[in-house]
Amino acid sequence: GAGVSQTPSNKVTEKGKYVELRCDPISGHTALYWYRQSLGQGPEFLIYFQGTGAADDSGLPNDRFFAVRPEGSVSTLKIQRTERGDSAVYLCASSLTGGFGAFFGQGTRLTVV
């Protein structure tokens, strides 16, 4: 596609459930990032992929969060045993090589009730 695509746009889930958020980056972009944005804040880094491998996962808050990018294109962010504090907008971004800025998707708004 022309831009970064994220699905679903909105996700409401019950506390304790498992969720998956999908990101389809710009074609040909090898670098992919996940960010989390809470209300009134700037995006905070979660994890960075270069190709298929997670080159930096230092932003993942705990072991309930995991992300994969098995073929170096689409990525899935997985959250286990969701908590109300996980509610936020999850943003995905991609860039050509990992530098020179990044292009963001529209985000997935996750609400844990």
Next chain:
Amino acid sequence: GQQLNQSPQSMFIQEGEDVSMNCTSSSIFNTWLWYKQDPGEGPVLLIALYKAGELTSNGRLTAQFGITRKDSFLNISASIPSDVGIYFCAGQLTGSGNTGKLIFGQGTTLQVKP
């Protein structure tokens, strides 16, 4: 997590006025970026700066990469109603040994009165 200090937090201005906002960091970056975010959307890249001291324009927008590499400013001239939104600065470290992750400021909310 680490964030940049962005100011002001919000601005309410008259259409046609010029706007200035800035961003400071305790750490050095080798790239500074400015993004605009509308409600329900992801941030959109406005300007990217790659060299200390660099001054770059994009239409009515002008941004500078501070000489110390720890700050940047964004100016918007002759504001119009569609400039309304939240503006974020972001610092990035690129090159060998760096992942290129972006560190964001808290945002400046701009409102323009017609």
